[in-house]
Amino acid sequence: MSWKVIHRWLGLTVGTLAVVLGITGSVLAIDPVQQAWQAPVAPGDLPVAMLVERVTRSVPGVEEIRRLPSGAIAVFSFAGDQPQASYVDPADGKVLGAWQPSALPRWVKNLHRSLLLGDAGRWGAAGIALAMALLCVSALVLLLRRMGGWQRLAARVRGSLAQRIHVVTGRVVLAVLCLTSLTALTMSASTLGLVALDTRTEPEVLSVVTGKPDLPGAQLATLQSLAVQDLRKLNFPGATDPEDTWKVATAQGQGWIDRYSGQMLAWQDATLAQRVYDWAVVLHTGEAAWPWAVVLGLVGASVLLFWLSGVVIWWQARRLAPHITGNTPLAQADVLIFVASEGGSTWGFAQKLQDALSQGGHRVHTSALENFQTTATTRQVFVLAATYGEGQAPAHASHALEHIAKLNVSAVPVTVLGFGDRQFPAFCAFAEALDRTLRARGWPALLPLECIHQQSGQQFARWGIALAQALNEPLVLEHVPRLPPTAVLTLIARQDYPGVTGQPTAILRFAWPSQGLVTRLRGHGLARFAAGDLVGIVPPGSAVPRYYSLASGWEDGFLEICVRQMPGGLCSMHLLGLQVGDSITAFIRTNPGFSLPRTRRPVLLIGAGTGVAPLVGFIRRNDRRSPMHLYFGGRDPARDFFFGAEIQRWLGEGRLATLQTVFSRVPDGGGYVQDALRRDAEHLRGWVVQGAIVRVCGSRAMAQGVAEALDAVLEPLQLSVAALKAKERYAEDIF
Numbered sequence: 001m002s003w004k005v006i007h008r009w010l011g012l013t014v015g016t017l018a019v020v021l022g023i024t025g026s027v028l029a030i031d032p033v034q035q036a037w038q039a040p041v042a043p044g045d046l047p048v049a050m051l052v053e054r055v056t057r058s059v060p061g062v063e064e065i066r067r068l069p070s071g072a073i074a075v076f077s078f079a080g081d082q083p084q085a086s087y088v089d090p091a092d093g094k095v096l097g098a099w100q101p102s103a104l105p106r107w108v109k110n111l112h113r114s115l116l117l118g119d120a121g122r123w124g125a126a127g128i129a130l131a132m133a134l135l136c137v138s139a140l141v142l143l144l145r146r147m148g149g150w151q152r153l154a155a156r157v158r159g160s161l162a163q164r165i166h167v168v169t170g171r172v173v174l175a176v177l178c179l180t181s182l183t184a185l186t187m188s189a190s191t192l193g194l195v196a197l198d199t200r201t202e203p204e205v206l207s208v209v210t211g212k213p214d215l216p217g218a219q220l221a222t223l224q225s226l227a228v229q230d231l232r233k234l235n236f237p238g239a240t241d242p243e244d245t246w247k248v249a250t251a252q253g254q255g256w257i258d259r260y261s262g263q264m265l266a267w268q269d270a271t272l273a274q275r276v277y278d279w280a281v282v283l284h285t286g287e288a289a290w291p292w293a294v295v296l297g298l299v300g301a302s303v304l305l306f307w308l309s310g311v312v313i314w315w316q317a318r319r320l321a322p323h324i325t326g327n328t329p330l331a332q333a334d335v336l337i338f339v340a341s342e343g344g345s346t347w348g349f350a351q352k353l354q355d356a357l358s359q360g361g362h363r364v365h366t367s368a369l370e371n372f373q374t375t376a377t378t379r380q381v382f383v384l385a386a387t388y389g390e391g392q393a394p395a396h397a398s399h400a401l402e403h404i405a406k407l408n409v410s411a412v413p414v415t416v417l418g419f420g421d422r423q424f425p426a427f428c429a430f431a432e433a434l435d436r437t438l439r440a441r442g443w444p445a446l447l448p449l450e451c452i453h454q455q456s457g458q459q460f461a462r463w464g465i466a467l468a469q470a471l472n473e474p475l476v477l478e479h480v481p482r483l484p485p486t487a488v489l490t491l492i493a494r495q496d497y498p499g500v501t502g503q504p505t506a507i508l509r510f511a512w513p514s515q516g517l518v519t520r521l522r523g524h525g526l527a528r529f530a531a532g533d534l535v536g537i538v539p540p541g542s543a544v545p546r547y548y549s550l551a552s553g554w555e556d557g558f559l560e561i562c563v564r565q566m567p568g569g570l571c572s573m574h575l576l577g578l579q580v581g582d583s584i585t586a587f588i589r590t591n592p593g594f595s596l597p598r599t600r601r602p603v604l605l606i607g608a609g610t611g612v613a614p615l616v617g618f619i620r621r622n623d624r625r626s627p628m629h630l631y632f633g634g635r636d637p638a639r640d641f642f643f644g645a646e647i648q649r650w651l652g653e654g655r656l657a658t659l660q661t662v663f664s665r666v667p668d669g670g671g672y673v674q675d676a677l678r679r680d681a682e683h684l685r686g687w688v689v690q691g692a693i694v695r696v697c698g699s700r701a702m703a704q705g706v707a708e709a710l711d712a713v714l715e716p717l718q719l720s721v722a723a724l725k726a727k728e729r730y731a732e733d734i735f
């Protein structure tokens with residue numbers, strides 16, 4: 001069973017009861033805070049003997065002095081035959097008021113400890129604590145997987161609002177929740193009698209009656225050398241029993257003192273189990289430190305947030321869960337398709353492949369990759385695999401590679417089709433690993449490995465053509481990935497540029513649509529976005545979205561793109577034809593590998609043509625004035641210096657540290673952007689040595705040219721673009 005399954009089912013089942021324990025725990029955390037304000041704390045170094053003297057002076061008939069976990073002093077005494085419990089001021093022993101163990105209703109504690117069900121409920125509460133511990137461990141594994149390892153744990157979280165709430169809260173409170181469930185288990189083990197804290201019997205010691213009077217407490221050597229901070233409880237010898245003793249309890253153990261001689265008659269060290277239990281109580285209740293109780297209270301309340309966001313995530317995932325139709329049973333199928341998918345989109349491609357092959361007369365069985373196998377009837381196998389994290393497998397297929405490596409090899413060809421995103425340093429790494437393993441083991445392939453970038457329908461169709469040729473069968477693969485929920489955006493401003501070679505260009509600014517919390521929680525409406533993310537726009541008359549890099553973030557309050565007229569381009573034509581007030585249908589696709597982390601390091605921004613758009617978005621948000629250096633390549637400053645006026649303004653404001661522009665179609669324009677990089681080699685090396693982060697956006701040819709130029713520039717430093725990419729300091733957005 002995968003961690004995801006464990007986490008999901010424990011969360012959905014035990015989660016409801018965990019919410020009850022979380023909320024009641026949060027209420028109980030009020031107690032230590034309240035107690036801390038009720039009475040003054042005794043100075044830690046005050047000798048117990050002095051405290052005894054002050055207390056006995058002002059309270060007659062004292063039987064017991066207790067130092068409460070809050071540090072306050074409570075005294076138990078008899079006035080006549082009336083038992084009394086009072087707070088006393090350790091400074092003078094004066095009574096401050098009546099002491100009460102807790103101001104909270106008893107049932108809250110009972111609900112927390114036993115769900116109001118007595119002993120059976122205690123076992124139930126312990127079971128929930130165990131489930132919570134498991135939930136915490138599975139959460140940690142999933143969190144690390146999602147973020148791509150410890151180093152990226154603090155990275156920005158993407159996804160729907162519910163996912164972000166779940167992950168961000170998890171990052172903050174997971175450690176405390178783990179601790180609370182472990183301490184709850186420790187305490188339950190003792191309450192349920194699974195562990196005995198102390199199996200020893202108390203020593204039978206008596207004061208030796210010598211005829212001398214009692215030694216006053218203030219004169220007992222043990223109490224003179226014992227500081228109040230170490231005291232738990234001090235029991236006075238009974239007035240009516242001449243052989244009774246003093247009994248002192250500290251964190252280290254307990255001792256019995258002769259009332260006449262002051263001699264320590266016996267001492268018992270606290271057991272290890274007792275000490276562990278004491279620590280568990282302090283950590284679980286916060287009773288000895290009210291700020292910790294506040295933390296516990298907040299963390300307890302967060303369980304409700306976790307549960308609610310978890311249920312929403314589960315519901316969203318259910319809606320997207322794969323439903324393969326027309327699946328032939330495994331034993332009868334001649335073609336097998338195995339899928340590894342985290343977000344679910346790869347299942348859509350698998351369904352299309354299954355439909356196309358079934359139409360061609362094949363009997364096709366599609367299943368998840370962890371079920372990889374072949375049977376006597378299998379003639380072809382296809383593996384469609386997405387990559388996640390830092391080149392890892394989707395969670396459900398995390399053990400698939402080892403499983404495949406152990407299987408006996410057959411002569412059935414296994415063809416791998418990868419799904420990934422070039423923004424990630426490990427593009428389609430899991431599909432590559434699968435393909436490598438299969439070939440190394442000796443499985444043949446019908447087609448070499450192909451990797452699909454950003455779920456491209458066009459690339460999938462091209463692979464389909466190659467497949468049809470290899471199978472020598474007619475086969476058409478037309479798949480339009482299911483679109484995420486779209487939002488309607490209204491154009492509020494446009495800035496036109498004539499462009500070069502008859503390709504007019506415009507910067508289009510759309511209003512950020514107002515949408516309610518419920519819409520956002522359900523993952524509907526327009527997701528929050530950052531500069532460098534992509535907006536998918538569906539032009540009228542087409543089901544295939546086109547993607548544009550965003551020149552603004554949601555915090556800017558608008559959505560801005562830079563669109564160049566493409567020859568015959570349906571979407572660019574539609575966008576360039578928009579007038580202010582017109583609307584489009586759009587959705588956000590995150591581009592996590594390209595987004596800019598918060599940094600004070602130098603940032604090198606290299607862009608050509610409309611590729612300057614995301615870079616402009618980074619500069620616009622550079623409120624911290626990090627040293628950003630822009631290299632912009634155009635053709636003619638009079639026709640395609642996009643965002644020119646804003647860039648100049650930001651230079652003046654310090655949002656941009658330096659600007660280098662080159663224009664390839666004007667005399668003395670400086671050539672291409674890579675020429676500018678070569679000329680500026682010395683500066684570039686300086687910034688890279690300071691830890692610069694590099695972002696490149698433009699055409700594939702331009703990105704290639706930039707990488708070659710930078711490789712040459714960085715050679716003296718024994719660095720390269722590949723090395724910077726490996727350290728996640730270099731990312732490209734290529735179109």
Ligand SMILES: Cc1cc2nc3c(=O)[nH]c(=O)nc-3n(C[C@H](O)[C@H](O)[C@H](O)COP(=O)(O)O)c2cc1C
Nearest residue numbers: 341342343344345346386387391420421424427428
């Ligand atoms: C959090 C996250 C991490 C990703 N990591 C990688 C990666 O390391 N390499 C890669 O090529 N693609 C990566 N991708 C892109 C996905 O593999 C790609 O979008 C794929 O088509 C998703 O398929 P699925 O919806 O079936 O899971 C990542 C996507 C996300 C959301």
